[in-house]
Amino acid sequence: MRYLTAGESHGPQLTLIIEGVPSHLEFDQKLINLQLARRQKGYGRGRRMQIEQDQIQVMSGVRFGKTTGAPIALIIENKDWTHWKKIMTAEPDPEQVDARRISRPRPGHADLNGALKYDLRDMRDVLERSSARETAARVAVGGVARLILLACGIDIMGHVLQIGGVKASRSLDLGLKEMQDRSEASPVRCLDEQATTQMMAEIDRAKKEGDSLGGIVEVIVDGVPVGLGSHVQWDRKLDAKIAQAMVSINAFKGVEFGIGFEAASRPGSEVHDEILWSQEKGFFRATNRLGGFEGGMSTGEPIVVRGVMKPIPTLYKPLNSVDIDSKEPFAASIERSDSCAVPAASVVAENVVAWEVAQALLEKFPADTIEELVDQVHRYRERVRMF
Numbered sequence: 001m002r003y004l005t006a007g008e009s010h011g012p013q014l015t016l017i018i019e020g021v022p023s024h025l026e027f028d029q030k031l032i033n034l035q036l037a038r039r040q041k042g043y044g045r046g047r048r049m050q051i052e053q054d055q056i057q058v059m060s061g062v063r064f065g066k067t068t069g070a071p072i073a074l075i076i077e078n079k080d081w082t083h084w085k086k087i088m089t090a091e092p093d094p095e096q097v098d099a100r101r102i103s104r105p106r107p108g109h110a111d112l113n114g115a116l117k118y119d120l121r122d123m124r125d126v127l128e129r130s131s132a133r134e135t136a137a138r139v140a141v142g143g144v145a146r147l148i149l150l151a152c153g154i155d156i157m158g159h160v161l162q163i164g165g166v167k168a169s170r171s172l173d174l175g176l177k178e179m180q181d182r183s184e185a186s187p188v189r190c191l192d193e194q195a196t197t198q199m200m201a202e203i204d205r206a207k208k209e210g211d212s213l214g215g216i217v218e219v220i221v222d223g224v225p226v227g228l229g230s231h232v233q234w235d236r237k238l239d240a241k242i243a244q245a246m247v248s249i250n251a252f253k254g255v256e257f258g259i260g261f262e263a264a265s266r267p268g269s270e271v272h273d274e275i276l277w278s279q280e281k282g283f284f285r286a287t288n289r290l291g292g293f294e295g296g297m298s299t300g301e302p303i304v305v306r307g308v309m310k311p312i313p314t315l316y317k318p319l320n321s322v323d324i325d326s327k328e329p330f331a332a333s334i335e336r337s338d339s340c341a342v343p344a345a346s347v348v349a350e351n352v353v354a355w356e357v358a359q360a361l362l363e364k365f366p367a368d369t370i371e372e373l374v375d376q377v378h379r380y381r382e383r384v385r386m387f
Ligand SMILES: Cc1cc2nc3c(=O)[nH]c(=O)nc-3n(C[C@H](O)[C@H](O)[C@H](O)COP(=O)(O)O)c2cc1C
Pocket: 046, 108, 109, 110, 130, 131, 132, 135, 249, 250, 251, 252, 312, 313, 314, 336, 337, 338, 339, 341, 344, 345, 348
């Protein structure tokens, strides 16, 4: 499978094309729209999320509620377009256009690099595409991937582990369903109620001070069969693909699996996961400290991946910058902005990981129809259980 997205943040719509989805897949638009709605929520978001009501419109690849195997084209409208039409099309009021021209790059955003690289003297042309508005399209793509995963008995959840200085206590003994319910109930998508309150207070404080906050999100994928990805070539390692997908989310700066960076300070005996066997389960692990991967392949234990998001670059108390016209030092531009988007980013993370796992599944079990895929996965699970 492969996909491309297109669209500016304040343009008319986001457009995405996905190729390689097997036929006969029940195209549950409600589930995809639910993912989009989840991404829009989260304490700390700016006013834009009150304007948008993200929903997919299916343009091709689906008939009578099922995929046909043809490329799937989806669009998501930008409701904000009506307010930006003049500015984006330079008609009919050029003066207003100039007022929204950006000549003072924001430290931490793509403004200056993009302007220098593409020779764009209005940095709005960079902002429009570098904006995390694009993550709505990626969540829709992940929503389609989730439909494939669910058909194969694979489920996924995401939650927030840290915002600014507030860390949630981990409760890994909860089942996936309970974790899903708890994170949905928290305005910051955190499983720990006490930390939720503290995180919200921390966001309020940052907002009041014209500042922004980052944090850490975690994604868990349950029901993954052993052996997705491969050790035989560097670019076939699934953990590496997931790492790329995570760091490709706007503002994500790092990724770890299982105990992650803590592995550096532990002896091997406290890192590696002992191997057990039972008639009922076949091979399994006593622990899951390595987060579901060995040799770039899934172990059959849940995939546990975390990503760190830096604080939002646009600050109402802006940092120093230089005007690209006058070359004078200035405070950076202020655009309407989120003060913390870590909860929303945890939904984006779930969905980009869903895509990578679904793609790995279809690489191992090539299939033109969803029945072929489900059948192969079922038979494979049986084979490895009997190994
Ligand atoms: C869900 C989400 C919402 C975001 N909202 C904003 C925002 O309102 N203002 C802003 O300056 N950056 C925001 N960002 C971060 C920028 O998009 C990001 O920092 C920028 O594209 C530069 O890319 P980089 O940080 O990966 O280098 C958001 C990121 C995500 C994932």
